[in-house]
Amino acid sequence: MRYHIRIRNNFKVFSLIRQKQVTAWHLFNNLKVGELGHYQGIVKMYGQLCYLSGTRTIKDGKIEYLILVCFNQPDQALEYYGKCWQVETLFRGLKSSGFNIEDTHVIALDRLEKLMLLVMIAFVWCYKIGDFIDNEIRPIRIKKHGRRALSVCKYGLDYLSRVLLTGYNELNINLWQFLSCT
Structure with a gap:
């Protein structure tokens, strides 16, 4: 099943490249504000292999990260997440x-x-x-x-x-x- 899910910045993932558990935002700490990045390796979360994409922003003077977990094609994760968010907005409007x-x-x-x-x-x-x-x-x-x-x-x-x-x-x-x- 396809998925594109936002996770918290402090979410722990297991990096197969580093062979250790890391906090998700550390994988995107090198991004400039507004830059989109994709973690090159595969990570493991709750026994599932997945990809991570993220972007760095500043909100209220504080640095924030938007980190997405996806099943494949991390380069398209933000685009798909945006489309999914439109559907969520529709559901909120209908409900x-x-x-x-x-x-x-x-x-x-x-x-x-x-x-x-x-x-x-x-x-x-x-x-x-x-x-x-x-x-x-x-x-x-x-x-x-x-x-x-x-x-x-x-x-x-x-x-x-x-x-x-x-x-x-x-x-x-x-x-x-x-x-x-x-």
Whole structure:
């Protein structure tokens, strides 16, 4: 099974090249900030052979590492991890960031398929509205830690909800145009 998993900096791995257990961040200590690196050897974790990739960053004045464990192709690990993270963001949006799809308790497969289709259309609609407002009208506030106060989808969902519930479109946006893809 393919996997690309982020591990903590202080995670211990067994280096087959060095024939000893080392802390993962030590394998990437020679990287410059923003540089991507791949450990040349294979490491062993919990009896499994795997590869490591990592990058070095500075966050809040402190050096941090993003270290990924993968089953093969360590040179593509960050790209795949980024794609997986998009899926995780989608799941968060569908579950706890507004759509709360698990609260429906739908188990009939045909109904679940229809529900998922409708929720996916709504999700994309909210995302496109949020992206438009963020880029063209009013950017999402950035918090002190450097991350956005809201996700783009939640931004769009909040605006669309207000318009549909109150009938007042304060930004005078043609919300239906986002569904037409024109």
